[in-house]
Amino acid sequence: TTTKDSRQVISLFEEFKPDLLLLDLSMPYLNGFQVMMQLEVLIPDNIYFPILVLTADMTTDSKRKALAYGASDFLAKPFDLIEVDLRIKNLLKARYLHQQIENQNQILEERVKERTKKLEKTIIELIAAKEHAEESDRLKSEFLNQMSHEIRSPMNDVLSYTNLLKEEMVEQLTPDFLDYFGIDSAGHRLIRTVDLILNVSEMQAGTYEPSFREFDLLKEIIVKIKNDNVSLIEGKGLKFNFSSVLSEAVIVGDQYSIYQIFVSLIDNSIKYTKKGYISISVSK
Numbered sequence: 001t002t003t004k005d006s007r008q009v010i011s012l013f014e015e016f017k018p019d020l021l022l023l024d025l026s027m028p029y030l031n032g033f034q035v036m037m038q039l040e041v042l043i044p045d046n047i048y049f050p051i052l053v054l055t056a057d058m059t060t061d062s063k064r065k066a067l068a069y070g071a072s073d074f075l076a077k078p079f080d081l082i083e084v085d086l087r088i089k090n091l092l093k094a095r096y097l098h099q100q101i102e103n104q105n106q107i108l109e110e111r112v113k114e115r116t117k118k119l120e121k122t123i124i125e126l127i128a129a130k131e132h133a134e135e136s137d138r139l140k141s142e143f144l145n146q147m148s149h150e151i152r153s154p155m156n157d158v159l160s161y162t163n164l165l166k167e168e169m170v171e172q173l174t175p176d177f178l179d180y181f182g183i184d185s186a187g188h189r190l191i192r193t194v195d196l197i198l199n200v201s202e203m204q205a206g207t208y209e210p211s212f213r214e215f216d217l218l219k220e221i222i223v224k225i226k227n228d229n230v231s232l233i234e235g236k237g238l239k240f241n242f243s244s245v246l247s248e249a250v251i252v253g254d255q256y257s258i259y260q261i262f263v264s265l266i267d268n269s270i271k272y273t274k275k276g277y278i279s280i281s282v283s284k
Contacts (some may be wrong), residue, residue, distance in 0.1 A: 006030040008036050020088065025055040025062060036069035043070075048098035050091035054079065055134050062089045098229050141202075148194050192263055197256075199260060210254035218249040218282055225266055226280065238273055244282035 001016050003009065004023045006027045013021075019041075025032035032053065043049050048071040055062070058178075066074070072094075073087055202208035226242050233240045269278045 006035055009035050010042070013039065013206065015044065019050075020091055021049070021051045022088075023051055024055055025053060025057050025066065031256050033065060033069055036066070040070055048095060050095055052087060052091060054084075063174070084187065099167055127265035148198055151194050152191060155187050155191055162187070192260075195256075196260055196263075199256070210257060212252055212254055214250055214252050215255045216248050217258070218244060218246060220255065221262055222249075222280060223281060225259075225262055227267055229270065232251070233270055233278060236270065236273075238270070241277055241279040242281075243279075244284060246282055249282055 001012060001018075003012055006029045009030070022034045027035075032055070036051065039049075039051075049070075051070055052069045053066050053074045054077065055074070056077040058074065063074060073092060075084060088240060104109075159195060199208065222242075222244075226240065230240055266278070266280075
Protein backbone atom coordinates (compact mmCIF):
# COMPACT_ATOMS: atom_id res chain seq x y z
CA THR A 1 0.00 0.00 0.00
CA THR A 2 1.18 3.52 -0.69
CA THR A 3 0.31 7.04 0.34
CA LYS A 4 1.40 10.52 -0.67
CA ASP A 5 0.04 12.03 2.54
CA SER A 6 2.56 11.40 5.34
CA ARG A 7 -0.12 12.16 7.93
CA GLN A 8 -1.79 8.83 7.06
CA VAL A 9 1.30 6.71 7.76
CA ILE A 10 0.40 5.80 11.36
CA SER A 11 -3.21 4.79 10.59
CA LEU A 12 -2.07 2.76 7.58
CA PHE A 13 0.69 1.12 9.64
CA GLU A 14 -1.79 -0.01 12.29
CA GLU A 15 -4.31 -1.20 9.71
CA PHE A 16 -1.96 -2.82 7.18
CA LYS A 17 0.71 -4.15 9.58
CA PRO A 18 3.54 -4.07 6.99
CA ASP A 19 6.84 -5.99 7.12
CA LEU A 20 8.80 -3.19 5.44
CA LEU A 21 8.52 0.57 5.00
CA LEU A 22 9.93 2.50 2.01
CA LEU A 23 10.25 6.08 3.19
CA ASP A 24 11.30 9.37 1.64
CA LEU A 25 12.76 12.06 3.87
CA SER A 26 11.45 15.17 2.11
CA MET A 27 7.64 15.11 2.11
CA PRO A 28 4.81 17.59 2.64
CA TYR A 29 3.11 17.78 6.06
CA LEU A 30 5.52 15.43 7.89
CA ASN A 31 9.08 14.67 6.84
CA GLY A 32 10.65 11.20 7.10
CA PHE A 33 12.28 11.91 10.44
CA GLN A 34 8.95 12.87 12.00
CA VAL A 35 7.32 9.73 10.60
CA MET A 36 10.04 7.55 12.14
CA MET A 37 9.61 9.32 15.48
CA GLN A 38 5.89 8.47 15.43
CA LEU A 39 6.58 4.84 14.50
CA GLU A 40 9.15 4.48 17.29
CA VAL A 41 6.33 4.77 19.83
CA LEU A 42 4.36 1.95 18.17
CA ILE A 43 7.17 -0.56 17.53
CA PRO A 44 8.45 -2.48 20.61
CA ASP A 45 12.21 -2.51 21.19
CA ASN A 46 12.44 -6.29 20.70
CA ILE A 47 10.73 -6.18 17.26
CA TYR A 48 12.79 -5.77 14.10
CA PHE A 49 10.93 -3.58 11.60
CA PRO A 50 13.06 -2.58 8.58
CA ILE A 51 12.84 0.94 7.11
CA LEU A 52 14.46 1.55 3.71
CA VAL A 53 15.06 5.28 3.17
CA LEU A 54 14.81 6.39 -0.47
CA THR A 55 16.06 9.97 -0.68
CA ALA A 56 18.08 12.49 -2.63
CA ASP A 57 19.45 13.88 0.65
CA MET A 58 22.45 11.65 1.33
CA THR A 59 24.40 14.09 3.47
CA THR A 60 26.27 12.66 6.44
CA ASP A 61 24.07 14.53 8.88
CA SER A 62 20.88 13.16 7.30
CA LYS A 63 22.24 9.60 7.35
CA ARG A 64 23.19 9.82 11.01
CA LYS A 65 19.86 11.36 11.92
CA ALA A 66 17.92 8.73 9.96
CA LEU A 67 19.87 5.86 11.59
CA ALA A 68 19.23 7.38 14.99
CA TYR A 69 15.49 7.44 14.27
CA GLY A 70 15.31 3.80 13.10
CA ALA A 71 16.35 3.57 9.42
CA SER A 72 17.79 0.18 8.38
CA ASP A 73 19.19 1.04 4.94
CA PHE A 74 19.58 3.89 2.38
CA LEU A 75 19.23 4.28 -1.35
CA ALA A 76 20.02 7.49 -3.19
CA LYS A 77 18.06 8.85 -6.10
CA PRO A 78 18.08 8.09 -9.00
CA PHE A 79 17.43 4.42 -8.12
CA ASP A 80 18.74 1.24 -9.68
CA LEU A 81 15.58 -0.90 -9.57
CA ILE A 82 17.57 -4.13 -9.43
CA GLU A 83 19.45 -2.82 -6.40
CA VAL A 84 16.18 -1.67 -4.84
CA ASP A 85 14.74 -5.15 -5.37
CA LEU A 86 17.79 -6.86 -3.83
CA ARG A 87 17.84 -4.57 -0.81
CA ILE A 88 14.11 -5.14 -0.24
CA LYS A 89 14.63 -8.91 -0.39
CA ASN A 90 17.54 -8.73 2.08
CA LEU A 91 15.55 -6.63 4.51
CA LEU A 92 12.51 -8.89 4.25
CA LYS A 93 14.70 -11.94 4.83
CA ALA A 94 16.13 -10.32 7.95
CA ARG A 95 12.59 -9.49 9.07
CA TYR A 96 11.51 -13.11 8.49
CA LEU A 97 14.47 -14.50 10.48
CA HIS A 98 13.75 -12.14 13.38
CA GLN A 99 10.13 -13.27 13.36
CA GLN A 100 11.23 -16.92 13.44
CA ILE A 101 13.42 -16.19 16.46
CA GLU A 102 10.56 -14.33 18.13
CA ASN A 103 8.20 -17.25 17.48
CA GLN A 104 10.71 -19.67 18.98
CA ASN A 105 11.09 -17.42 21.99
CA GLN A 106 7.34 -17.36 22.47
CA ILE A 107 7.20 -21.16 22.20
CA LEU A 108 9.99 -21.47 24.76
CA GLU A 109 8.25 -19.02 27.08
CA GLU A 110 5.04 -21.02 26.85
CA ARG A 111 6.93 -24.23 27.58
CA VAL A 112 8.67 -22.60 30.52
CA LYS A 113 5.32 -21.39 31.87
CA GLU A 114 3.83 -24.86 31.39
CA ARG A 115 6.82 -26.50 33.06
CA THR A 116 6.70 -23.98 35.88
CA LYS A 117 3.03 -24.77 36.48
CA LYS A 118 3.82 -28.50 36.60
CA LEU A 119 6.69 -27.87 39.02
CA GLU A 120 4.47 -25.70 41.20
CA LYS A 121 1.83 -28.43 41.20
CA THR A 122 4.47 -31.04 42.07
CA ILE A 123 5.81 -28.86 44.89
CA ILE A 124 2.29 -28.42 46.27
CA GLU A 125 1.75 -32.19 46.12
CA LEU A 126 5.11 -32.83 47.82
CA ILE A 127 4.31 -30.34 50.57
CA ALA A 128 0.93 -32.01 51.08
CA ALA A 129 2.58 -35.44 51.17
CA LYS A 130 5.20 -34.17 53.64
CA GLU A 131 2.52 -32.69 55.89
CA HIS A 132 0.54 -35.93 55.66
CA ALA A 133 3.64 -37.96 56.58
CA GLU A 134 4.41 -35.64 59.49
CA GLU A 135 0.84 -35.95 60.71
CA SER A 136 1.07 -39.75 60.39
CA ASP A 137 4.31 -39.73 62.38
CA ARG A 138 2.69 -37.53 65.04
CA LEU A 139 -0.29 -39.87 65.31
CA LYS A 140 2.01 -42.88 65.43
CA SER A 141 4.07 -41.32 68.21
CA GLU A 142 0.93 -40.48 70.17
CA PHE A 143 -0.28 -44.06 69.72
CA LEU A 144 3.06 -45.53 70.82
CA ASN A 145 3.20 -43.25 73.86
CA GLN A 146 -0.32 -44.26 74.80
CA MET A 147 0.48 -47.93 74.19
CA SER A 148 3.58 -47.60 76.37
CA HIS A 149 1.53 -46.16 79.20
CA GLU A 150 -1.16 -48.83 78.88
CA ILE A 151 1.44 -51.62 78.94
CA ARG A 152 3.78 -50.20 81.56
CA SER A 153 1.16 -49.44 84.19
CA PRO A 154 -0.35 -52.95 84.50
CA MET A 155 3.02 -54.63 83.90
CA ASN A 156 4.63 -52.67 86.74
CA ASP A 157 1.77 -53.78 88.97
CA VAL A 158 2.28 -57.41 87.94
CA LEU A 159 6.03 -57.20 88.56
CA SER A 160 5.54 -55.52 91.94
CA TYR A 161 3.12 -58.18 93.12
CA THR A 162 5.36 -60.93 91.73
CA ASN A 163 8.36 -59.67 93.69
CA LEU A 164 6.20 -59.28 96.81
CA LEU A 165 4.94 -62.85 96.52
CA LYS A 166 8.46 -64.18 96.04
CA GLU A 167 9.68 -62.35 99.12
CA GLU A 168 6.73 -63.45 101.29
CA MET A 169 6.49 -67.05 100.10
CA VAL A 170 10.07 -67.97 99.30
CA GLU A 171 10.32 -70.23 102.35
CA GLN A 172 6.96 -71.88 101.75
CA LEU A 173 7.37 -72.80 98.06
CA THR A 174 9.53 -75.45 96.44
CA PRO A 175 12.35 -74.42 94.06
CA ASP A 176 10.40 -75.89 91.12
CA PHE A 177 7.40 -73.77 91.94
CA LEU A 178 9.53 -70.67 92.33
CA ASP A 179 10.62 -71.07 88.71
CA TYR A 180 7.11 -70.00 87.74
CA PHE A 181 7.95 -66.56 89.08
CA GLY A 182 10.15 -66.08 86.03
CA ILE A 183 7.31 -63.81 84.99
CA ASP A 184 9.36 -60.93 86.34
CA SER A 185 12.04 -61.62 83.73
CA ALA A 186 9.43 -61.85 80.98
CA GLY A 187 7.84 -58.63 82.23
CA HIS A 188 11.14 -56.78 82.09
CA ARG A 189 11.68 -58.05 78.54
CA LEU A 190 8.29 -56.75 77.54
CA ILE A 191 9.01 -53.31 79.00
CA ARG A 192 12.39 -53.28 77.23
CA THR A 193 10.59 -54.06 73.97
CA VAL A 194 8.25 -51.11 74.49
CA ASP A 195 11.26 -48.90 75.23
CA LEU A 196 12.95 -50.02 72.04
CA ILE A 197 9.85 -49.31 69.93
CA LEU A 198 9.59 -45.80 71.38
CA ASN A 199 13.32 -45.26 70.91
CA VAL A 200 13.13 -46.18 67.20
CA SER A 201 10.08 -43.95 66.75
CA GLU A 202 11.95 -40.99 68.24
CA MET A 203 14.96 -41.64 66.01
CA GLN A 204 12.77 -41.75 62.89
CA ALA A 205 11.11 -38.49 63.92
CA GLY A 206 14.51 -36.93 64.63
CA THR A 207 13.49 -36.05 68.19
CA TYR A 208 15.77 -38.47 70.04
CA GLU A 209 18.50 -36.63 71.93
CA PRO A 210 21.39 -38.78 73.24
CA SER A 211 22.50 -37.96 76.77
CA PHE A 212 26.23 -38.42 77.43
CA ARG A 213 27.42 -38.97 81.01
CA GLU A 214 29.69 -41.19 83.09
CA PHE A 215 28.30 -44.54 84.25
CA ASP A 216 29.57 -47.97 85.24
CA LEU A 217 28.99 -50.23 82.24
CA LEU A 218 29.71 -53.30 84.31
CA LYS A 219 27.35 -52.66 87.22
CA GLU A 220 24.60 -50.61 85.61
CA ILE A 221 24.18 -52.55 82.37
CA ILE A 222 25.95 -55.88 81.98
CA VAL A 223 25.29 -57.30 85.49
CA LYS A 224 21.63 -56.22 85.23
CA ILE A 225 21.22 -57.88 81.83
CA LYS A 226 22.96 -61.02 83.15
CA ASN A 227 20.59 -61.25 86.11
CA ASP A 228 17.51 -60.61 83.94
CA ASN A 229 18.39 -63.40 81.49
CA VAL A 230 19.81 -66.18 83.67
CA SER A 231 16.51 -68.03 84.08
CA LEU A 232 15.67 -67.72 80.39
CA ILE A 233 19.10 -69.04 79.33
CA GLU A 234 19.02 -71.93 81.77
CA GLY A 235 15.46 -72.70 80.68
CA LYS A 236 16.81 -73.44 77.18
CA GLY A 237 19.44 -75.74 78.65
CA LEU A 238 22.26 -73.30 77.90
CA LYS A 239 25.06 -72.11 80.12
CA PHE A 240 25.76 -68.47 80.90
CA ASN A 241 29.40 -67.53 81.45
CA PHE A 242 30.30 -64.13 82.82
CA SER A 243 33.75 -62.91 83.69
CA SER A 244 35.41 -59.57 84.29
CA VAL A 245 39.00 -58.61 85.06
CA LEU A 246 37.75 -55.21 86.23
CA SER A 247 35.99 -54.26 89.45
CA GLU A 248 34.35 -51.36 87.61
CA ALA A 249 34.13 -50.14 84.00
CA VAL A 250 33.34 -46.44 83.96
CA ILE A 251 32.70 -45.03 80.49
CA VAL A 252 31.15 -41.89 79.01
CA GLY A 253 28.19 -42.42 76.70
CA ASP A 254 24.42 -42.54 76.22
CA GLN A 255 23.52 -45.17 78.78
CA TYR A 256 20.08 -45.89 77.36
CA SER A 257 21.35 -46.53 73.81
CA ILE A 258 24.26 -48.68 74.99
CA TYR A 259 21.86 -50.66 77.18
CA GLN A 260 19.62 -51.31 74.16
CA ILE A 261 22.64 -52.50 72.14
CA PHE A 262 23.61 -55.06 74.78
CA VAL A 263 19.99 -56.16 75.22
CA SER A 264 19.71 -56.79 71.47
CA LEU A 265 22.98 -58.72 71.39
CA ILE A 266 21.99 -60.94 74.33
CA ASP A 267 18.43 -61.44 73.00
CA ASN A 268 19.78 -62.60 69.64
CA SER A 269 22.34 -64.83 71.33
CA ILE A 270 19.62 -66.53 73.37
CA LYS A 271 17.29 -66.79 70.38
CA TYR A 272 19.77 -68.33 67.92
CA THR A 273 21.92 -70.48 70.26
CA LYS A 274 20.52 -74.02 70.20
CA LYS A 275 23.09 -75.60 72.54
CA GLY A 276 26.29 -74.69 74.34
CA TYR A 277 26.86 -71.45 76.16
CA ILE A 278 26.66 -67.65 76.01
CA SER A 279 29.59 -65.67 77.37
CA ILE A 280 30.15 -62.09 78.37
CA SER A 281 33.68 -61.02 79.32
CA VAL A 282 34.78 -57.54 80.33
CA SER A 283 38.33 -56.22 80.03
CA LYS A 284 40.05 -52.92 79.45
